[in-house]
């Protein structure tokens with residue numbers, strides 16, 4: 744199945760062969776989109792993994808892993824979640840601490856829209872810290888939501904192709 748991934752797939756929408764990504768990521772939380780660029784400097788602090796808006800809203804970048812049937816590595820959505828000030832500071836304090844992944848999960852709320860799943864803004868997630876150097880894993884709590892079902896049951900290669908078609912041609916889907 745890995746070879747099927749490396750050779751790409753033939754798109755049902757345009758008929759071309761596309762690369763088949765096994766991950767997608769967004770560069771910042773949705774909240775950043777609401778800030779006019781001229782106000783970034785005064786209102787926004789953002790790195791590759793952490794974001795603070797107006798000194799009071801805190802966001803962490805993480806990964807929603809979705810098992811792929813027949814493969815060892817999961818499919819990944821790289822997204823952001825809003826977290827409490829306390830959990831943000833706690834995460835920052837432990838950033839380079841070995842064994843930090845042994846801490847309990849904490850709660851966050853997705854701060855990105857993933858349109859292929861409908862409305863994902865503010866979905867509650869459990870956040871599990873990973874070993875130093877790896878982004879935290881997010882687990883969607885609303886068991887009835889499609890993304891939570893896929894995270895629980897896993898997805899097929901055909902579904903990953905469907906996701907790719909949507910991402911390559913959002914207007915056609």
Ligand SMILES: [Zn+2]
Nearest residue numbers: 754756757911
């Ligand atoms: Zn296409």
